[in-house]
Amino acid sequence: xxxxxxxxxxxxxxxxxxxxxxxxxxxxxxxxxxxxxxxxxxxxxxxxxxxxxxxxxxxxxxxxxxxxxxxxxxxxxxxxxxxxxxxxxxxxxxxxxxxxxxxxxxxxxxxxxxxxxxxxxxxxxxxxxxxxxxxxxxxxxxxxxxxxxxxxxxxxxxxxxxxxxxxxxxxxxxxxxxxxxxxxxxxxxxxxxxxxxxxxxxxxxxxxxxxxxxxxxxxxxxxxxxxxxxxxxxxxxxxxxxxxxxxxxxxxxxxxxxxxxxxxxxxxxxxxxxxxxxxxxxxxxxxxxxxxxxxxxxxxxxxxxxxxxxxxxxxxxxxxxxxxxxxxxxxxxxxxxxxxxxxxxxxxxxxxxxxxxxxxxxxxxxxxxxxxxxxxxxxxxxxxxxxxxxxxxxxxxxxxxxxxxxxxxxxxxxxxxxx
Amino acid sequence: xxxxxxxxxxxxxxxxxxxxxxxxxxxxxxxxxxxxxxxxxxxxxxxxxxxxxxxxxxxxxxxxxxxxxxxxxxxxxxxxxxxxxxxxxxxxxxxxxxxxxxxxxxxxxxxxxxxxxxxxxxxxxxxxxxxxxxxxxxxxxxxxxxxxxxxxxxxxxxxxxxxxxxxxxxxxxxxxxxxxxxxxxxxxxxxxxxxxxxxxxxxxxxxxxxxxxxxxxxxxxxxxxxxxxxxxxxxxxxxxxxxxxxxxxxxxxxxxxxxxxxxxxxxxxxxxxxxxxxxxxxxxxxxxxxxxxxxxxxxxxxxxxxxxxxxxxxxxxxxxxxxxxxxxxxxxxxxxxxxxxxxxxxxxxxxxxxxxxxxxxxxxxxxxxxxxxxxxxxxxxxxxxxxxxxxxxxxxxxxxxxxxxxxxxxxxxxxxxx
Numbered sequence: 001x002x003x004x005x006x007x008x009x010x011x012x013x014x015x016x017x018x019x020x021x022x023x024x025x026x027x028x029x030x031x032x033x034x035x036x037x038x039x040x041x042x043x044x045x046x047x048x049x050x051x052x053x054x055x056x057x058x059x060x061x062x063x064x065x066x067x068x069x070x071x072x073x074x075x076x077x078x079x080x081x082x083x084x085x086x087x088x089x090x091x092x093x094x095x096x097x098x099x100x101x102x103x104x105x106x107x108x109x110x111x112x113x114x115x116x117x118x119x120x121x122x123x124x125x126x127x128x129x130x131x132x133x134x135x136x137x138x139x140x141x142x143x144x145x146x147x148x149x150x151x152x153x154x155x156x157x158x159x160x161x162x163x164x165x166x167x168x169x170x171x172x173x174x175x176x177x178x179x180x181x182x183x184x185x186x187x188x189x190x191x192x193x194x195x196x197x198x199x200x201x202x203x204x205x206x207x208x209x210x211x212x213x214x215x216x217x218x219x220x221x222x223x224x225x226x227x228x229x230x231x232x233x234x235x236x237x238x239x240x241x242x243x244x245x246x247x248x249x250x251x252x253x254x255x256x257x258x259x260x261x262x263x264x265x266x267x268x269x270x271x272x273x274x275x276x277x278x279x280x281x282x283x284x285x286x287x288x289x290x291x292x293x294x295x296x297x298x299x300x301x302x303x304x305x306x307x308x309x310x311x312x313x314x315x316x317x318x319x320x321x322x323x324x325x326x327x328x329x330x331x332x333x334x335x336x337x338x339x340x341x342x343x344x345x346x347x348x349x350x351x352x353x354x355x356x357x358x359x360x361x362x363x364x365x366x367x368x369x370x371x372x373x374x375x376x377x378x379x380x381x382x383x384x385x386x387x388x389x390x391x392x393x394x395x396x397x398x399x400x401x402x403x404x405x406x407x408x409x410x411x412x413x414x415x416x417x418x419x
Numbered sequence: 420x421x422x423x424x425x426x427x428x429x430x431x432x433x434x435x436x437x438x439x440x441x442x443x444x445x446x447x448x449x450x451x452x453x454x455x456x457x458x459x460x461x462x463x464x465x466x467x468x469x470x471x472x473x474x475x476x477x478x479x480x481x482x483x484x485x486x487x488x489x490x491x492x493x494x495x496x497x498x499x500x501x502x503x504x505x506x507x508x509x510x511x512x513x514x515x516x517x518x519x520x521x522x523x524x525x526x527x528x529x530x531x532x533x534x535x536x537x538x539x540x541x542x543x544x545x546x547x548x549x550x551x552x553x554x555x556x557x558x559x560x561x562x563x564x565x566x567x568x569x570x571x572x573x574x575x576x577x578x579x580x581x582x583x584x585x586x587x588x589x590x591x592x593x594x595x596x597x598x599x600x601x602x603x604x605x606x607x608x609x610x611x612x613x614x615x616x617x618x619x620x621x622x623x624x625x626x627x628x629x630x631x632x633x634x635x636x637x638x639x640x641x642x643x644x645x646x647x648x649x650x651x652x653x654x655x656x657x658x659x660x661x662x663x664x665x666x667x668x669x670x671x672x673x674x675x676x677x678x679x680x681x682x683x684x685x686x687x688x689x690x691x692x693x694x695x696x697x698x699x700x701x702x703x704x705x706x707x708x709x710x711x712x713x714x715x716x717x718x719x720x721x722x723x724x725x726x727x728x729x730x731x732x733x734x735x736x737x738x739x740x741x742x743x744x745x746x747x748x749x750x751x752x753x754x755x756x757x758x759x760x761x762x763x764x765x766x767x768x769x770x771x772x773x774x775x776x777x778x779x780x781x782x783x784x785x786x787x788x789x790x791x792x793x794x795x796x797x798x799x800x801x802x803x804x805x806x807x808x809x810x811x812x813x814x815x816x817x818x819x820x821x822x823x824x825x826x827x828x829x830x831x832x833x834x835x836x837x
Contacts, residue, residue: 067786071793074778076468096786100762104782112778323493339467339506343497344460347490350538351459353793357466 028238029168030211032270038383041412042262042289045378048270050168051209052108052116055083057270057291058374060282060367061118062299066091067101067111070299071357072364074113080334080365081372084116084168086294089161090125094146098164106166118294119167121158121200121215127176135175137192155199159212163205171241172200174215179247179254186219193217193243194231201235213272215243216261220253229264239270242290246275251404255288259411262289279308279370283390284408286374287383298367302359305349308366310393314342316359321346334365384414391416420560420608420635422450422668422689426818430657432684434818437668441559441635442606443511446478450668450689451680451818452811454481454513456697460505462804463697464796467506472774473805475812479560480510481692483518484552488544489537491552500557500603513610514553514561519643519673519694528566530586546590550597557603560635562670564590565612567640580616584625587614591632608635610670613659617647622655626662636668639688643673652679653686660687677708677751677810678831684814685823696803703788704752705767705799706806709829710813755799760785773805774798 033047048055062069062077063086069077077085087107092098096110104110107117126133126142133142139154155173162170173196175189197214204212214232218224232240242261245254258273265271270291276282277295285293298308305317307328314321314328327337328345336345336358348355377386387409395401398418406416424435438447455462455477462470470476482501487494497504502512517523517535527534532543544552549564566586591611598604611634615622629637639659642652656671663669671688674680675695683691699706748754753767763781771777775784775798787795810830817826 066790066792067783068792068794071464071797073469073774073794073797075472075774076466079468091790095790096761096782100782103762104764104780110783110786112783322490323496325497335466335468341504341506343493344505347487347493348459348461350489351486352461352463353796354461354464354466356793357464357469357797361466 028207028211029209030238030270032239032268034267036379036381038287038378039381040384041287041387041409041414042259043286043374043378043383043412044289044291045375046270046291048291050084050116050211052114052168053083055116056372056375058282058286058371058378059084059292060277060298060371061086061292061294062364062367063088063294063296064111064113065296066095067107069364070303070360071353072360074111076335076361077113077364078115080361081368082115082364084118085113087111087117087119087165087167088125089119089122089158089165090129092119092165093122093161094144098161102164102166106164108166116168117165118169119162119165119171121171121173122153122161123158123173124176126153135189135192137195139173155196156203159200159203160205163210166206167210169211169213169239170200170204171213172197172215174217174243176217176244177219179220179244179249181219186221187224190217190219190224190228194228197232197235197237201237211238213237213239213241215241215274216265217244218257219244220249220257222256222260225257225260226264229261233264233266237269239272240265241272241274243274245273246295251402252407255284255404255408255411258285258290259288259408265289277367279367280391280394280402280405282367282370283374283387284405286378287387287409287412287414298363299360302363303356305345305355305359307359308363310390312394316342316345316355317349318346328359328362329366332362332365333369334362336362336365387414388417392419420668422636422666424665427665430661431687432818432823433665433687433689434815435689437689440479440511441608443478443509443559446509446511448478448511448690449815451684451691451814452689453477453691453693453807454479454670455510456481456519456693457486458483458518459486460501460507462800463700464793464800467508469774469797469801471508473801473808474772475808476508476510477693477808478511479513479690480507482512482514482556482558484514484516484544484549485518485521485523485535485537487556488535488542488552489539491548491555494555495551497555500555502557511559512556514556514558515638515672515692516562516565517567519675519692520698525568528568528583528586533564533566546593546597549590550594550601553598553607554601554603558607560608560610562610562612562638563587563594563634565614565638565640566590567612567614567672577618577621580614580618580621583614583616584621584628587612587625588628591629591634595632595634610634610636610638612638612640613663614641615655615659616641617651617655619655619658622659623662626659630663634667636670637663639669639671640673642671642683644676644679646673649679649682653682656683656686656688663687676749678749681814681823681827681831684818693804693807696807697800699749699752699803700796700799702748702754703756703795703799704748704754705784706752706803706810707768708751708806708810708813709832710806710809755781755784756788757785767802768806771802771805771809773802775802776805 031049035045037044046057065088158173174193177189214237218228272292273290277297307314321342324342421438426434566583611629615625668689670690760781766776
């Protein structure tokens with residue numbers, strides 16, 4: 001079994017004890033306590049203390065884009081054991097706007113969510129959702145889809161909005177380029193992201209209660225990633241995200257960039273891999289040393305009737321389930337599986353939105369339970385076995401294992417069984 | 420099934436408790452009251468957990484045949500009845516023919532069949548198929564098959580109305596016959612359907628004839644909101660009620676507006692469907708009754724008595740335009756999409772104990788509505804159900820305390836929230 005390591009006791013002491021010299025320098029409102037490290041892979045289990053509760057990592061963070069998690073109440077989300085979810089700065093900045101949310105005591109007050117919130121910078125949505133966007137050194141320029149006005153999102157503006165939202169973790173504005181783009185634009189974006197990080201740090205009005213994470217860029221280039229890592233890790237930020245991935249690049253490139261990043265990130269700070277949420281990706285990237293993940297996939301796919309299960313997914317709306325009286329997953333303990341059958345959900349999808357809510361709840365539960373199991377196996381020193389069992393359940397035979405996953409796991413000393 | 424009436428006003432309202440509902444002998448429901456409206460066994464937008472944040476849910480759940488008809492084969496294979504199939508809580512199940520919210524196209528009724536519309540289109544039902552469905556669903560009570568089309572035409576002819584009464588009685592006899600021969604339906608109750616359109620004579624005949632049959636209660640059909648003037652409706656219901664035995668419940672279909680509910684209670688109706696809060700939810704509105712929401716009805720009544728008389732037009736409810744009433748915002752609700760609620764950080768209704776009001780503010784609901792978020796439907800449905808239940812509770816309290824007139828002044832005069 002891996003020994004528990006306490007890497008943050010100093011920080012804890014400085015926060016809880018009387019004022020000391022340390023308080024003169026900025027102490028981030030975050031401590032990371034490493035509970036266990038896998039002796040074989042780079043996986044780790046940590047307790048991440050944030051202003052609104054401790055988060056057990058590895059953690060999947062569901063996405064509540066517009067201050068709500070698609071049809072699920074805050075109580076339901078909390079009952080599922082969720083300790084941190086996302087809000088999107090771009091959407092919330094547009095509607096209802098930062099001033100209103102600030103009046104409502106921040107996004108926590110506005111949506112009445114008592115646990116932690118992470119907000120993105122708004123930059124990614126601008127590039128992905130808004131056609132007319134132009135990136136300059138100053139910021140991202142785009143046309144509002146609501147009133148057509150030209151808006152400039154600068155690093156300062158992004159942080160100002162996120163300060164109003166009051167999230168526990170804020171993301172720096174980064175210069176996002178598609179992971180499939182190559183050439184000098186990638187390098188420019190990487191360097192600009194470093195400069196924007198400095199501007200973000202300088203403009204954070206609430207460093208004592210809001211954590212600002214840096215985002216590692218550099219496309220699929222080892223050199224650029226390294227440069228970015230070198231530069232950004234010089235900054236005293238509470239945590240790091242690995243960005244610019246999960247955008248349609250080859251999986252072989254994806255995992256190499258992830259593992260390169262975790263190799264160079266400081267051990268005592270959380271590592272957040274952005275936009276990753278497929279079960280296999282989660283398990284592999286935990287093995288590569290990532291702590292935090294987010295993705296709209298589990299909740300989005302739920303609304304189309306796709307339920308996540310240990311053997312992949314189950315399309316509730318397909319005819320084959322019309323007379324299937326088992327729960328989605330007989331081993332699942334979520335409120336949906338405890339009460340409803342595939343057949344009932346199949347029928348309900350023709351009648352009411354509650355069918356979507358049932359599957360959304362199941363899928364969030366699946367993601368959170370998966371991460372809990374991953375964590376427990378790390379603490380028990382059995383993570384490599386867990387990965388092998390997980391892969392066996394997920395794929396009907398070993399020749400179906402995706403080669404990137406096999407390679408990635410091999411890179412951290414897990415050789416999958418043939419079956 | 421037993422209806423214990425504690426108070427009956429001759430030619431007027433009835434107050435009491437419906438006990439031993441079908442096979443759910445341990446359940447009871449206070450009348451006047453409402454059922455729990457569902458689609459396919461689900462209160463719109465709500466999961467089991469969200470629904471049960473509400474206390475005092477009506478103990479009868481309404482299922483409409485149109486939302487399950489296409490799953491007949493599935494339910495027949497399932498064998499254990501709809502309640503278990505849907506994972507319903509401990510409730511009595513009532514099965515009605517049509518969904519009160521969705522108007523079915525007219526012109527598809529024949530001598531031997533009626534049609535319902537599922538998600539896949541029209542399905543024609545004979546009494547045989549209708550009863551096969553009931554056998555698979557195993558409700559505690561259900562309405563008999565009925566030809567309820569007369570209200571949909573502008574001017575239903577006398578002849579067509581008479582035919583609908585005759586057909587409905589014939590269907591009832593056939594239903595009762597099969598009912599008695601069906602082991603799966605033992606202990607369940609059949610509600611006979613009273614038709615007769617806008618004809619007093621046919622209404623009375625339908626009521627008299629239906630009352631002769633061994634039914635557990637009565638369904639008053641063809642009085643849907645929008646089908647006739649309120650005054651005509653209450654006059655006809657009063658006449659029908661006069662022909663029905665006192666000891667059996669009367670369920671009115673298609674009427675949900677609070678002012679219409681009160682008028683129909685005064686005419687002798689016991690039970691209503693609760694589709695109204697759903698309609699309010701779907702237009703992005705919240706019910707805002709001026710009720711004392713304290714659980715003690717006695718106190719509520721005392722406070723009602725202290726209310727000062729204000730400008731009160733008692734005929735107001737009868738003057739509403741008939742068409743499109745279902746889409747019109749009633750005076751009992753606030754339109755949360757209105758920009759004035761954008762920065763309103765108060766609960767929907769001060770003092771309302773529902774999940775929405777204890778956790779969220781108008782500004783948040785406004786945001787959810789303008790951004791088309793699914794949670795808006797969830798929260799509004801919870802609030803509107805809570806308000807509607809509270810309305811019925813307060814109404815019963817007023818009837819018990821002989822305070823109906825003050826209740827009407829206070830609750831029905833509600834103007835749209837400023």
